[in-house]
Amino acid sequence: MPKAQQEALALLRPAPVEPPVGGNAFDGIWLLGYEDVPAAERATIIAEDVQRLADLPSDASLAPATTASVAQGRYQRTADVTLPCHWRQADCLAQVRADPAAAEAALAGQRGLLARISALSGDTHYRNRFAADARLPIPSFNLLQRSLSAHALAHVQGRSDEALAGICSDVRTARTLMSQSDGLMPANMGAAMIGGNVRLLASVLAELPVEHPLPATCEGVFVAPTPQALSLCPAMQGEFAMVSGSLAVTPVRFGWLVLDKPKTDGLLALSMAGACSQRAVDALRADIPVRWSHASRSVWRLECAANVMGCIVAEISGPAYDNYGSSLQDAGARMRLAEALLWLRENPQADATAALAQMPARLREGERPLLLGSDGASLEVASYYNKDNGAAFAVPLPGTAIVH
Incomplete structure (x- = not known):
């Protein structure tokens, strides 16, 4: 195996830890x-779910009905509902305020779910308990979005402290998912969850007097993450284990002719290890986009002679990975913006430009400085994630939209 692949594998297969x-x-x-x-x-x-999936034959269907929890036959499922708010939309409060009765009716049967979401804020990490291979089922992460509408409704109905406490609870959970998880899915869900809740936080604070205190449960939540907390490396290590494990259990016709497992692991590692490289560490410190090269290569090369399937898999997997890191970096920038909003509330001034100039440099400066919007009543920070199409993340300043 080429030295570069050996080094990449070493980055993606860390020594076991407690x-x-x-x-x-x-x-x-x-x-x-x-x-x-x-x-x-x-x-x-x-434990029963883990064992049942581990016992599935390698050629078994992996449809949702096959991979669902045994709880499905024993407990009632949470009802499906249509709610107005989602993490990536900007008008959550307006949507709820347009028809609060509809939001309240939709949320009436979600109280148990909302309590379970709130309880997640007490957890410290996310580790998937299933075997890291193709049988790995995906939890219902999207259910986490339902609490956003509940927080917005609480504020619209005059329960602003409840709304703020709920937002802070969700951000605690989101930070854990983003920085303390072993997979790309939970890490990126955490990043999206941060964005949605920071936007809602700003909307609520814009409608409250700046002297309105935050609940005690919000203490220490809205603090800009360290660069290390935005690293995609731990999640990528889990992703590599899953893809590599999938190759080990997936039947391949004439596998001995078209798939060499160790060589494929080496190729996969080259496309993933950039997340764990020193270059990524340096980019996170500078808050510039974390990118690593993945040159498209033909399968008609010598190392693919007995590993055509492996070369194809590695080629498919590689190009999109570095963009996942951008969503984590954006979440970090949005947490920094949220901390800046709280600083502005604690240091109110009539002139927003002067207030921004007096803000601690670590909050307002850097590769992506915080900027006042053209309306003079909003604060924004640039985005890197391609789904945002380069649009800045903008939120209203505290106390600029007080509802009388």
């Missing part, structure tokens, strides 16, 4: 969509 201390958010998220599951039975159900 399991994290504290609650595993995976457990709550895996059973998030089931009502009234006793806490005492949760571990037993999850």
Whole structure:
């Protein structure tokens, strides 16, 4: 194996470490969509799910019906609803205010789910308990979005402290998913969750007097993350384990002719290890986009002679990975913007430009400085993630939209 591939594998296969201390958010998220599951039975159900999937034959269908939890036959599923707010939209409060009765009716049957989402804020990490291979099921992460509408409704109905406490609870969970998880999916869900809740936080604070205190539960939540906390490396290590494990259990016709597992691991590592490189560390410190090269290569090369399938898999997997890191970097910038909003509330001035100039440099400066919007009543920061199409993330300043 070429030295570059060996080095990449070493980055993606870290030495075993002690399991994290504290609650595993995976457990709550895996059973998030089931009502009234006793806490005492949760571990037993999850262990049964893990064993059942491990016992599936390699050629078994991996449809949702096959990979669903055994809880599906024992407990009621949380009802499907249509709610007005989503993490990537900008008008959550306006949508709820347009028809609060509809939002309240939709949320009436979601109280159990909302309580389960809130409880996740006490967990310290996310570790998937299933085997890291193609049988790895995906939890219902999108259920986490439903609390956003509940927080907005609480504020619209005059329960602003409840709304703020809920937002802070969700951001605690989001930070754990983003920085303490072992997969790309939970990390990026955490980043999206941060963006949605920071936007809602700003909208709520814009409608409250600047002297309105935040709940005690918000203490220490809105603090700009360290560059290390925005690293995609831990999530990529989990992703590599999953893709590599999938190759080991997926039947391939004439596999001995078209798939060389060790060589494929080396090729995959080259396309993924950029997230764990010194170059990525340096880019995070400078807050510039983390990119690593992935030159498209033909499968008609010598190292693919007995590994055509492996070369194809590695080529498919590579190009999109570095963009995942951009969403984490954007979440970090949005947390910095949220901390700046709280600083502005604590240091109110009539002139927003003067207030911004007096803000601590670590909040307002850098590769992506915080800027006043053209309306003079908003604050914005640039985005890197390609789904934002280069649009800045903009939120209203505190106290600029007080509802009388």
